[in-house]
Structure formats: structure tokens, C-alpha cells
Amino acid sequence: MVDSQGDAARDGASANPRVLHVAIPTPLRRLFDYRPVGPAPAQGWQPGLRVKVPFGRRQLVGIVVGASDESDWPLDQLKPIAAHLDDAPLPEDWQWLCRFTARYYQHSLGDTLHHALPGPLRQGRPLEARTRERWELATTLDSAQSRLARAPRQRELIALVAQHRQGVVTSAITAQGFTRAQLQALLDKQLVTRTEEPVTAGEPWQAPLTAEPSLSLNREQSTALAALHEGLDRFHPCLLHGVTGSGKTEVYLQLIEGVLGHGRQALVLVPEIGLTPQTLARFRKRFRVPVVALHSGLTDLERLDAWEAARSGRAPIVIGTRSAIFTPLARPGVIIVDEEHDGSFKQQDGLRYHARDLAIARAHHESIPILLGSATPSLESLAQARSGRYRHLRLTQRASRHAPAKLELVDLRGRLRQGGLIPPVIDAIRQALAAEGQVLVFINRRGFAPTLGCHECGWIAECRHCDSRMTLHRHPPRLVCHHCEHQAPQPDACPACGSADLRPLGAGTERTEETLSTLFPDTPVYRIDRDSTRRKEAFDALLTDIRRGTPSLLVGTQMLAKGHHLPHVTLVVVVNADAGLYASDFRALEQSAQLLIQVAGRAGRAERPGRVLVQTLHPDDPNLRLLADSGYDALAYQLLEERRLAALPPFRHLALARFEAASESDANDAAGAAGEVMRAWLVERELPVHCLGPVPAPMERRQNRYHIQLMLSGERRSALHEASAWLAGWLESNATRKVRWSLDIDPMTLS
Known part of the structure; x- marks a missing residue:
């Protein structure tokens, strides 16, 4: 085993190459050379074949990237592969995307x-569909x-x-208490037949593709759908910019029906796992073809089944997270x-990719249309639409009358x-409940209170591992750092002065839930945050209760605000809208505005109109006032102009190098040295890229490690x-080795 940089010239199939260039799951950005041994795969050695190779003291599953007769090292020093796992390569389009x-x-x-790759394929499992038995x-x-008179079971x-x-x-038979031996007995008597089928199986593609009729479209929806159908045979990027409740999903469904009618597949990406069951249910209700899901809530084998069904074409519709x-x-x-x-499409550690941007690149490579949908489009997508690179389709009317x-x-x-909550808002909640509506109280802070403080000396509960404050939780009572998950018991007295006058500062979901339960004792209160939905299926169970329509109070974080159809909500209350107004990150205002509009969109989605109350300490803030008076579009276009003047994305491109170490000096030294050599190299190459920093991260100390940043900025x-x-x-x-580093291309946050 030796390393090799590898290049495209080495790629290609070969029956008897002397060297295989293999990609192995390590952080090293290079290939490794091995000698092929034993009989070649049925289709010859070619890119995309999985092989098992020795690597140090371990055996790893790698993927052949190229085959040749040359190596940068003597051939007799190359280790042989242990085995080849496939006779046919992984799909070429998948290899290209990777x-x-x-x-x-x-x-x-x-x-x-x-x-x-799905987990089982990383571990060397054969690339084939799992099967199950069907009895008829x-x-x-x-x-x-x-013939079974004497065999009652x-x-x-x-x-x-x-x-x-x-x-x-x-599995359905054994779930009823029957045994495999009883099935075999029926088979031996030729009373039943047994067939094998893939685990992910469904009805074949046949007309009609839909199980229920499509909904009638309004004029804007029909215009958008017609525009989308024009580009089904080519790369055709479109931004479907529709207000919340405008029927974007119905446009998706009817577009997919047209795609399926041409015998092709659809891939639908949603930002959160919480949206997947809702989306799956609607798609499966509409279509008579298999619809599979891919998300982190599945087991490894379930993910493999869905992945293989999509790869083979048995699953015409695939729905998943990033x-x-x-x-x-x-x-x-x-x-x-x-x-x-949605920021959830960006992976924030390891391979820091953005699924939306990869979707655009993939659609371009495969010459297929791509549709980006949102009520609050990102500034990047709005800029592309304004420039004419994306087709801009607008839906300005809600499907309801309001x-x-x-x-x-x-x-x-x-x-x-x-x-x-203040008294006028509490009165508005009381009126909405009296009218038999539901009320959504949005507070984007879980726990009882953002922190605990001493009223006597001003002590604040801070995390000893991070530059952050500990959040107070009540069930059970404890202080928790939401950055490193460090926990500590809730103190009985101030550690600094000994005073017993310790008070929760601010409100979190638990405190708001407790207050509403006290104010409205006869009304159900549902709290929906990461703590209350940790148990599998807990989120779905809560949503099922809520959708019964009983007058109730919903206390939730942003996981409740994204895309959920809550037809009985007539009032939305935002407890504090100020968190993102003055944050240091240049995207904070954009993201806060998107979240406010998405939350507001949960109100008035059915027969009755909705109302949205936004509590703020800065009611005269010009940006907040513009959002309230003129809507998201007006603020977004103003922010775009500010970004252009400040030379920030989407008008300039960024890369962020992050350094972390247990010692502050080690992190600073590493980032400083990188900045110096980077600037010298840029001057030497006369490359139009700016190197800024190093500077401490917005939270410099996290998990007892110091974080320093270096930024690259370029127009091209x-x-x-x-x-x-x-x-x-x-x-x-x-x-x-003292310093960990990472490089984030197109960072979504500077923290």
C-alpha cells in the first residue's frame, strides 16, 4: 500500500492491470495503490468497484477509482487487495457526484x-436487494x-x-402468531405458493399512476406547472416562490405525475426528518407507485433497501433529507x-456539503429540471432568479380564501x-381559544429559561467548558449547556455570594408551557421541542393529537414552524423576535426573517383567517418594520443590495478555515502561520482572492477547545x-497533531 494522487488519465476499465488506484475512507486527500490478485471481476477492473484492502492493521472497504500499469512506487512494494466485492461498478452518475x-x-x-454509501455497503455487504417471501x-x-379438517391452526x-x-x-403472517413450520406444511401439501420479491416492492408502473384525482389548480399554479413541463427534457432550474399555503406541494405532485408518465424517477429533498412522514403520507396517498424514504431515522438495512430500489429503478419516487x-x-x-x-440542507461538520447546491450541480450534469420551492427563498436563489439564470415562478395567493x-x-x-408573555397577548390567546381555535406560541429556546442568575450579586450560570451560559431545565431540574451538553445540578444557593435568591432569566419552552398551563388549566398544552420528542414516534403522536382540532395551545421551537400544515391554528404568538436582529453573523437577519414568515404561515391555513403577534423590544427597528409592513420580499431585496455593497454572498464567494486546539496559543499559531503563507502565495500568484484573519470564532472556547478562523474571499x-x-x-x-483544522466552502454560518 502506497499513496498516489491519481488522476482522470488513469481511469478506465482494464482486464489485467498491474495497479489499482483505490479511494479509502481516510481524511487524506489522495488515492492508494494496490496490486490486483485473483480473477478479475466479470466486467474487468474499472472505476466504481468496491474492494477490501489492508490498511495498516485493519482491512477497509475502498472503491477503485482507476486502474493502470504504473505507480509512483515500485510495484513489488504494493500490497495486494484482499478481495473484490462487486462484479459490476457502482453507478457512473453516482461516482461523478461524489x-x-x-x-x-x-x-x-x-x-x-x-x-x-449506505452503512451496509461500507461494511462490505453485497450490492443486491434484500428479498422477502410472499405466500398466495x-x-x-x-x-x-x-383437506385440513384435522389441522385447525x-x-x-x-x-x-x-x-x-x-x-x-x-413477517405479516408470523406477526399473527403463526410459525414458519406451519407455512412449510401448507407448501408441502401444495395449498400455497411461495415467491421471492425485493423488500422494497410495490405495484408496477401502470396507468393510472395516481390513486386519487389531482386537485384543481388556480391560474398561478397552472401557469407555473405549464412552465415546468416545458423543461422536462433538459436542465431547467426554476424557483417556485409561493407564499405559505399557496399550494406548492400540489404543483410538485402534478409535476411528478408528468415525469412518471415519461417513465422517469423523481427525487424530493425536504429539510427536516420531521417533515418526511407528512410528505411521505401525502405522496403515497396520491400515487400508485412505490415511494421510498431516506433519512437518519431508518435502520441501516432500511436505508440500503430504499437506496437499492432507487438505483434499480423499482422506486420511482424518492423522498429524503440532505x-x-x-x-x-x-x-x-x-x-x-x-x-x-433551510439551513438544514448544509452539513455542518465532516463533509460540509450543501444538498441544495449539489442538487443543482447534479441536475445540470444529468440534464434534468430542478425545482427549488420556498415561501422565503434564500438570497442566493433570489439573486439567481433576478439575473435570469433561474426561472422565477410566483404563487401569491393562498389555496384558502384568506x-x-x-x-x-x-x-x-x-x-x-x-x-x-405580556397581558395584551395573553388576552388575545384567551379570545382565540374561546373561538375554538388553536394557538401556536413560538419560542426558539428549549428548556425552562436561557440561564439562571443571582439577584443579589449578579452571578450568571456559565458553562465551564464553553464561552456560553447554561440553560435551566426543570424536568428534571438541572443546568445544561446546549453547545457541549455538559450538565450540572441546579444550585440551591449562589456559588459566588451564598444568596438563595437565584432567579430564572428569560423564558424557554418549559417555562412558557408552565405559564400557559396555569393561565388556561382546562386547555391542553403541547410542547414540541427536541427534549419532548426524543422518543421515536413522539413527534408524530403529538401532531396527530393536534390535528384533531380540539382548542389547544402549542408551544414549539422552529421544528414546529417548518412546513407543517396545522389547519386549526388561528393565532400565532412569537415570544421574542429580537434574537437575530443584531447578531454578528451577516446571514442572521435573513434567517430570522425567514423563520418569522414561516412561523406566521402556520396561522389561518383553513376556513378561518389567522393573526400573528410578534413581541419585540425593538418595534421601531427599520428592518423589522419593513418585514411587518411590506413582507419578506421587500426585506430580501434590500438585504441583497446591502450584500452587494458589502461584497458578501451571493455577490462574493467565501471559504472558511477553522482551527481548534486545547491550547489557545497552538490554535493562534497554526492559524497565523496559515494566514501568512496563504497571503504570500496569493501575492506570488497574483490571484484575486483576499485572505482575512485569523480572528477568534464568535464562540472562541467550546468544549475546552479554542477556535480560530481564517477567511478566504473571492469574486470568482x-x-x-x-x-x-x-x-x-x-x-x-x-x-x-495538536491542531484540528477544517475547510468550509460556502459557509452558511461564521460561528
């Missing part, structure tokens, strides 16, 4: 390929039961099989990115608060990537 991702995000190709009646029920079993015209699978962008499709027809603005509710700013200054993406690649190579060769 190579593009590794190159664009300056990441190890081996690690990228590893990330993009082989004769008439009366004839079968007459077998009579019951044959009756169960007879109930299913399409047959019944083994990692689903790496799902291979046999006949790709369209990619849809719902809530395209216009979207406007934001009403409520002044918090000088007002007494209960659980973060190509120049920025050339500089980023050089910096990554220099750091790989020169960074010490």
Missing part, C-alpha cells in the same frame, strides 16, 4: 464516497380447508392467506428541493411578563477554489 463533491468541497474522495393461495379456500392460516388477493409476506442527494437513480427525471432556503396574516409588532418595553469561484485547494494541501502537510 468526485464533484470531493473536489468542490475540498474533501477526501475516499471519505466522500464512504459518506455517500394455490387452490380454492373450500378445497384447502376440506393450518385452517386458520390458510384463511388468513386467502384474505389477501396479492398474497401476504412472511443525505438523499447521494441516492443513485436509474432514470432520473426531476429533482425537487422543498424549503430550499391572505397570509400580517405581522403585528407588540412592544415589550416596560411590560410585566408571565412566561415571556474558480480563483477561490484554486486558493482553497492550495491551502488544504499546505495544511495537510504542515498542521501538527
